[in-house]
Amino acid sequence: MDNFHWTKLFNPEFYITMEIGGVPIGIYMVLFIVFAETGLFAGFFLPGDSLLFLSGIYSRELVETFFMIPSDLSNVTILALLIAAAATLGNIFGYWFGSKSGQFLYNKEDSFFFKKKYLYESQAFFEKHGGKAIIFARFLPIVRTFVPIIAGIVHMQKSKFMFYNVLSSLLWSFLLVFAGHYLYGLFNEEFGIDLKKHIEKIILILIAVTSFPLIMKAIKSRKNPID
Numbered sequence: 001m002d003n004f005h006w007t008k009l010f011n012p013e014f015y016i017t018m019e020i021g022g023v024p025i026g027i028y029m030v031l032f033i034v035f036a037e038t039g040l041f042a043g044f045f046l047p048g049d050s051l052l053f054l055s056g057i058y059s060r061e062l063v064e065t066f067f068m069i070p071s072d073l074s075n076v077t078i079l080a081l082l083i084a085a086a087a088t089l090g091n092i093f094g095y096w097f098g099s100k101s102g103q104f105l106y107n108k109e110d111s112f113f114f115k116k117k118y119l120y121e122s123q124a125f126f127e128k129h130g131g132k133a134i135i136f137a138r139f140l141p142i143v144r145t146f147v148p149i150i151a152g153i154v155h156m157q158k159s160k161f162m163f164y165n166v167l168s169s170l171l172w173s174f175l176l177v178f179a180g181h182y183l184y185g186l187f188n189e190e191f192g193i194d195l196k197k198h199i200e201k202i203i204l205i206l207i208a209v210t211s212f213p214l215i216m217k218a219i220k221s222r223k224n225p226i227d
Contacts, residue, residue: 017058027066030062052180059181084173087173092162095165098151098152121143121146125140135171
């Protein structure tokens with residue numbers, strides 16, 4: 001923290017390796033950020049997919065905050081389950097917020113943390129894909145922040161919402177955490193490449209991959225403004 005610079009706030013490794021008084025709090029930061037991305041509608045600026053991928057790389061260090069487990073598979077599984085639980089709770093809070101007071105967002109003025117266009121884009125996404133939007137949105141930055149709120153605003157059936165909520169949380173968490181964990185081992189053992197030394201490149205690649213659908217949608221919208 002002595003050499004802190006505000007740009008570190010956009011680096012998921014900063015949160016994963018965070019300590020207070022020499023005590024690691026990375027696991028708490030990871031779970032809070034995952035919750036905030038959907039539970040707090042301002043969470044769209046926080047790292048999401050890259051955070052989960054890197055958490056998989058640091059799975060042992062994160063889980064050891066709670067308990068020591070010798071099994072590698074158990075460590076990464078516990079981490080994925082914890083993250084899935086935080087993601088599920090985040091969506092539940094977003095749904096509740098949307099059902100109780102979400103309408104005011106349509107009248108809210110734009111600010112640094114809130115852009116109304118993201119809300120309309122998420123609504124169109126939800127109307128197009130229905131309940132499956134909750135699953136698709138998990139893998140799309142920004143959209144995943146607002147989709148559960150939209151679900152609450154339109155009063156989507158709670159049982160249906162919970163089904164897609166839990167399913168999407170498990171898929172998102174296990175795919176990215178396990179990918180980060182086992183790709184790290186593969187590159188390290190087979191090619192002698194330590195992915196921890198290439199964090200910046202990994203983040204850029206993940207941002208490019210997850211943002212590609214949104215960029216293509218924006219380009220398509222400009223070409224076909226009537227749609």
